[in-house]
Amino acid sequence: MNKPTLLAAVITLALSGCTQFAPNYNADLIITNGEVLTIDSNMSIIENGVVVVKDDKIIAVGEAELADQYRAPKQIDAQDGIVMPGMINTHNHLPMIAFRGLGEEGISNRLFAYFFPLEGEKLSRELIYNATKLGAIDLAQSGVTTYADMYYHMDEMAKATKEVGLRAVLGQTVIKFPVVDSSAPYGGIEYAQGFIEQYKNDPLITPAYAPHAVYTVSKEKLQKINQLSKQQDVPVLIHVAEFPNEETRIKEEHQANSPVEYMDQIGILDERVVLAHGIHFSEKDIELVKKADAGVAYNPMANAKGATGMAPAWDMYRSDVRIGLGTDGPMSSNQVDLWRTLSYATTMQRLKHDDRTIMIPEQVIEMATIGGAKALHMESRIGSLEVGKQADIIIVETQSANMMPNYDPYATLVFQANPSNVDTTIVNGQIIMENRQMQTVALDDVRGTIDAMEADISAFANELAKKAIKSKSLMD
Structure with missing residues (x-):
């Protein structure tokens, strides 16, 4: 085999290897290991559930085995947290x-x-x-x-x-x-x-x-x-x-x-x-x-x-x-x-x-x-975790002291949870916050302007309150 032919064979083999081992993504995001509150018409709860997202839509919701059917460049382990609609x-x-x-x-x-x-x-x-x-x-x-x-x-x-x-x-x-x-x-x-x-x-x-x-x-x-x-x-x-x-x-x-x-x-x-x-x-x-x-x-x-x-x-x-x-x-x-x-x-x-x-x-x-x-x-677009709806999803962690025990996820959310328990926020398929860290903007980006705003408003607001407190109630 001459050198040009040998080189061509090597390139062909390399390319076929790349094709063989290249990821075949059929989703953009897979969320696993969560207690999924679908909020569908049956208010179905999926223990150890999976939610799959492609582009801005939910394309699959189901049991743990569902994850084997999809590949995505981004996967999130909900770590037994509550996965629910935003x-x-x-x-x-x-x-x-x-x-x-x-x-x-x-x-x-x-x-x-x-x-x-x-x-x-x-x-x-x-x-x-x-x-x-x-x-x-x-x-x-x-x-x-x-x-x-x-x-x-x-x-x-x-x-x-x-x-x-x-x-x-x-x-x-x-x-x-x-x-x-x-x-x-x-x-x-x-x-x-x-x-x-x-x-x-x-x-x-x-x-x-x-x-x-x-x-x-x-x-x-x-x-x-x-x-x-x-x-x-x-x-x-x-x-x-x-x-x-x-x-x-x-x-x-x-x-x-x-x-x-x-x-x-x-x-x-x-x-x-x-x-x-x-x-x-x-x-x-x-x-x-x-x-x-x-x-x-x-x-x-x-x-x-x-x-x-x-x-x-x-x-x-x-x-x-x-x-x-x-x-x-x-x-x-x-x-x-x-x-x-x-x-x-x-x-x-x-x-x-x-x-x-x-x-x-x-x-x-x-x-x-x-x-x-x-x-x-x-409701045709958001509000539940169902196939075809916009991927507006949150993950609420359940490992903090205030979230334990978690017998009933609905009761846990209504009577125990607070904002700091929200771990991940996804809107339209985009991760806005993950692991409590904002991904799109930072709070520090606005902190200075808010401090200046507070300094400007404070004196006027206090003087206005002294006058307003003498006003008659709107409900009288």
């Missing part, structure tokens, strides 16, 4: 994390006498972007993979959210007075239209309209937003029945006995709407919400802290209303994660109904996952 926070005002801890001096009219003036003085594009980034890190570290929000400069919120890698439904606020992103009343409508056009087909951001409430947005503007939402096929987020007697604050003539009846009468209660709070819903209100196929965000911790009441969440759940859990803004509950909200969701309803058998942990976890997805009309 949690969904259905109502927030994330940039208000910049003001978290302020106004706690016992101010009665905290919304109008403190929140709004503080925002009017200190909000800016820069603050909203930086505060959103901090809040999104907080969410990711606590296992929230999707959140719904109502605020201003939603393009800044979208940018920060995508940098961290979370999924969000972002509603541009519309209100009857000038705000940080509009010098004219109701300028949020025009702002929202541009924002919706920009993010309409984004894989992580769902743009939306967010009229503040029926008593801060006129009937004509509410109806205009409803029509626009139909044309653009986007959600509408709104505060409803958070305070008693909201219907008396509506200026237009109407025959409604509640904000929900009013929304129904003027034709804006439909399947695109997500109603935040619903504290003062009547039985008829629940029937109307159910008939309209609207979603509800239940915020028990914020409502307890604000002494605004206990929403009839158990009644809504039993009526098969689309209901999920929310924290409200970081000035309302001081949290953006859902862990304490889980136990509040249970205990508040048991107190309300004087019945310790209701709102069992399995139902609360359902509400925090697929329930939130249903409230946002996203």
Whole structure:
């Protein structure tokens, strides 16, 4: 054999060897050795389960043997932890994390006498972007993979959210007075239209309209937003029945006995709407919400802290209303994660109904996952670990002292776990946090800007509190 022929034979043999031993990946990520809570229609639990991800989708869920059918460049050993869908926070005002801890001096009219003036003085594009980034890190570290929000400069919120890698439904606020992103009343409508056009087909951001409430947005503007939402096929987020007697604050003539009846009468209660709070819903209100196929965000911790009441969440759940859990803004509950909200969701309803058998942990976890997805009309995409759904997954470790023993994973999550037990957060197939280490952004990236923000806000906020504490309660 001459030298050229020998060289060709050697190259051919080498290439065939490379082909023989090259990895044949048919997945991107395999999670093994976990207690998998699928949150499917049967609420199936798979002991020592496996979840397989390719691109941004879940392609297989099953028993340990399933792992033998797949190869992936990335594998995660859950180490007997709980593998479950990412949690969904259905109502927030994330940039208000910049003001978290302020106004706690016992101010009665905290919304109008403190929140709004503080925002009017200190909000800016820069603050909203930086505060959103901090809040999104907080969410990711606590296992929230999707959140719904109502605020201003939603393009800044979208940018920060995508940098961290979370999924969000972002509603541009519309209100009857000038705000940080509009010098004219109701300028949020025009702002929202541009924002919706920009993010309409984004894989992580769902743009939306967010009229503040029926008593801060006129009937004509509410109806205009409803029509626009139909044309653009986007959600509408709104505060409803958070305070008693909201219907008396509506200026237009109407025959409604509640904000929900009013929304129904003027034709804006439909399947695109997500109603935040619903504290003062009547039985008829629940029937109307159910008939309209609207979603509800239940915020028990914020409502307890604000002494605004206990929403009839158990009644809504039993009526098969689309209901999920929310924290409200970081000035309302001081949290953006859902862990304490889980136990509040249970205990508040048991107190309300004087019945310790209701709102069992399995139902609360359902509400925090697929329930939130249903409230946002996203259950075909997220909220459970099923083939074809987006790979929004968290791993909750069970080796810490507070997680032992773990007889019932649902009870462990609702009554024992806290944000620090979240080990891994995955959104749309991307690992956002692993082994408690953020993979997309670092907290140190925003620490300096948050320190400067706190220094700038502190003095004004303290002086404002002295004035606001004298204001009459909104609920009087």
